[in-house]
Amino acid sequence: MKKIIITAALAAFxxxxxxxxxxxxxxxxGGISAEMLAKISxxxxxxxxxxxxxxxxxxxxxxxxxxxxxxxxMIDTHFSDRVxxxxxxxxxxxxxxxxxTGLNVLRAQMIDKYDLPGMEFSQxxxxxxxxxxxxxLFLQGVIDTRELPFDDRKVDWLFSNPLSDGGQFTGVSNLxxxxxxxxxxxxxxxxxxxxxxxxxxxxxxxxxxxGLALRAAYEEGFxxxxxxxxxxxxRRMEALDAxxxxxxxxxxxxxxxxxxxxxxxxxxxxxxxxxxKDNKVVSRKTYTPKSFYEEFIxxxxxxxxxxxxxxPCREYGxxxxxxxxxxxxxxxxxxxxxxxxxxxxxxxxxSIKDNTAMYFSCDVGKFYDRKKGVLDLDNFDYESLMGxxxxxxxxxxxxxxxxxxSHAMTLIAVDVCPETGKPVKWMxxxxxxxASGYKGCLIMTDEWFDEYMFRLVVEKKYVPADVLExxxxxxxxxxxxxxxxxxxx
Numbered sequence: 243m244k245k246i247i248i249t250a251a252l253a254a255f256x257x258x259x260x261x262x263x264x265x266x267x268x269x270x271x272g273g274i275s276a277e278m279l280a281k282i283s284x285x286x287x288x289x290x291x292x293x294x295x296x297x298x299x300x301x302x303x304x305x306x307x308x309x310x311x312x313x314x315x316m317i318d319t320h321f322s323d324r325v326x327x328x329x330x331x332x333x334x335x336x337x338x339x340x341x342x343t344g345l346n347v348l349r350a351q352m353i354d355k356y357d358l359p360g361m362e363f364s365q366x367x368x369x370x371x372x373x374x375x376x377x378x379l380f381l382q383g384v385i386d387t388r389e390l391p392f393d394d395r396k397v398d399w400l401f402s403n404p405l406s407d408g409g410q411f412t413g414v415s416n417l418x419x420x421x422x423x424x425x426x427x428x429x430x431x432x433x434x435x436x437x438x439x440x441x442x443x444x445x446x447x448x449x450x451x452x453g454l455a456l457r458a459a460y461e462e463g464f465x466x467x468x469x470x471x472x473x474x475x476x477r478r479m480e481a482l483d484a485x486x487x488x489x490x491x492x493x494x495x496x497x498x499x500x501x502x503x504x505x506x507x508x509x510x511x512x513x514x515x516x517x518x519k520d521n522k523v524v525s526r527k528t529y530t531p532k533s534f535y536e537e538f539i540x541x542x543x544x545x546x547x548x549x550x551x552x553x554p555c556r557e558y559g560x561x562x563x564x565x566x567x568x569x570x571x572x573x574x575x576x577x578x579x580x581x582x583x584x585x586x587x588x589x590x591x592x593s594i595k596d597n598t599a600m601y602f603s604c605d606v607g608k609f610y611d612r613k614k615g616v617l618d619l620d621n622f623d624y625e626s627l628m629g630x631x632x633x634x635x636x637x638x639x640x641x642x643x644x645x646x647x648s649h650a651m652t653l654i655a656v657d658v659c660p661e662t663g664k665p666v667k668w669m670x671x672x673x674x675x676x677a678s679g680y681k682g683c684l685i686m687t688d689e690w691f692d693e694y695m696f697r698l699v700v701e702k703k704y705v706p707a708d709v710l711e712x713x714x715x716x717x718x719x720x721x722x723x724x725x726x727x728x729x730x731x
Contacts, residue, residue, distance in 0.1 A: 552580070
């Protein structure tokens with residue numbers, strides 16, 4: 243009986259027979275009226291098929307029901323070309339994928355060059371300096387924008403993004419060049435390094451407070467200067483600027499303390515024993531982070547790599563630079579060449595064939611089968627489940643914020659069809675631990691690569707001359723708040 247009463251009431255509601263469903267007199271057009279609701283509700287027929295799906299969705303995840311049974315078999319795991327790597331890292335509950343990926347590229351080189359049984363660099367060591375440098379980047383940014391109103395777009399962006407644990411390859415190259423590298427044994431992970439959210443909350447809270455203090459000190463000092471003789475104004479402004487810098491140093495000393503408590507103080511010297519693949523001792527020496535880097539890597543990270551991007555929203559063949567998107571104030575902004583995906587694949591294949599891994603980023607959550615560790619457009623059939631179509635292309639998804647680069651991994655393998663010479667699938671080494679995905683890696687079809695791959699960092703020797711020539715262009719400047727360039731986590 244209760245069901246019949248509810249059904250009758252709903253029918254009256256949709257027919258406009260219930261007064262509260264009427265559009266109020268004088269209300270602006272565009273709202274959902276009773277008449278419109280009656281038409282809209284026809285999208286759900288409530289027939290046997292709809293009821294079956296509704297019942298299933300009531301207690302089952304959408305992804306489980308949308309799983310394409312016709313694509314359930316595991317993809318072929320053979321790859322025609324693969325970079326030599328050893329070991330899988332784990333960023334745990336942190337947004338440091340960019341750092342793990344950059345270091346994984348370098349450790350693959352070191353393991354192969356020195357015939358090591360395994361190797362892992364200390365992510366914690368560089369993460370300490372990353373957070374300290376980002377804190378300085380924010381505070382100096384507040385000083386640089388001190389004359390702008392608080393509601394200015396750049397000022398608002400700074401206070402909205404004082405610090406994060408995400409990033410991209412420019413941060414890797416700038417930080418290593420400035421601070422060097424250490425093996426993981428010299429500065430191991432801590433709980434806070436692996437679980438960054440609470441530490442980040444406190445750091446951001448303190449930095450926002452410090453930023454307000456810097457702006458207040460400038461406003462107070464500027465008012466005191468008033469209308470004075472020009473020479474005195476210049477002298478007092480210099481003194482005010484010096485005061486702000488002194489304040490920043492004191493603020494950073496507090497940030498340093500917080501980081502040291504959470505992550506440990508960075509090691510300045512350490513002893514490291516190098517063994518070969520048979521675990522026989524080759525050498526035992528004392529290093530500084532810089533001397534360790536120079537001996538075992540030694541390349542010019544800031545000038546030997548090129549960031550390539552596939553952004554269909556912007557013109558190809560152009561160089562773009564994102565303002566204020568860097569890890570180190572005295573470092574480099576994010577700079578990339580925008581190219582069609584087919585040209586990017588050519589460079590990726592050349593690098594893999596030469597046993598060189600690459601920094602790679604993509605929209606990892608799309609069509610990802612976690613059990614198999616496979617990224618495939620055919621993994622899920624959302625259209626059949628929901629009875630609607632999802633027809634946006636890559637450009638439209640980016641424009642509408644439906645897709646963007648979310649995660650960085652290390653590109654290590656490609657399977658090239660011998661008949662066509664075209665790639666069939668790719669594999670990346672992930673940083674979610676060895677139990678995640680396919681033996682700690684993810685496999686992606688070439689079709690998925692086309693739709694959800696965004697960035698690749700390639701050594702210059704694999705980049706064609708005409709692409710390198712593009713670096714001579716004056717970069718197109720993009721604002722820091724462009725949604726396409728959120729830090730990768």
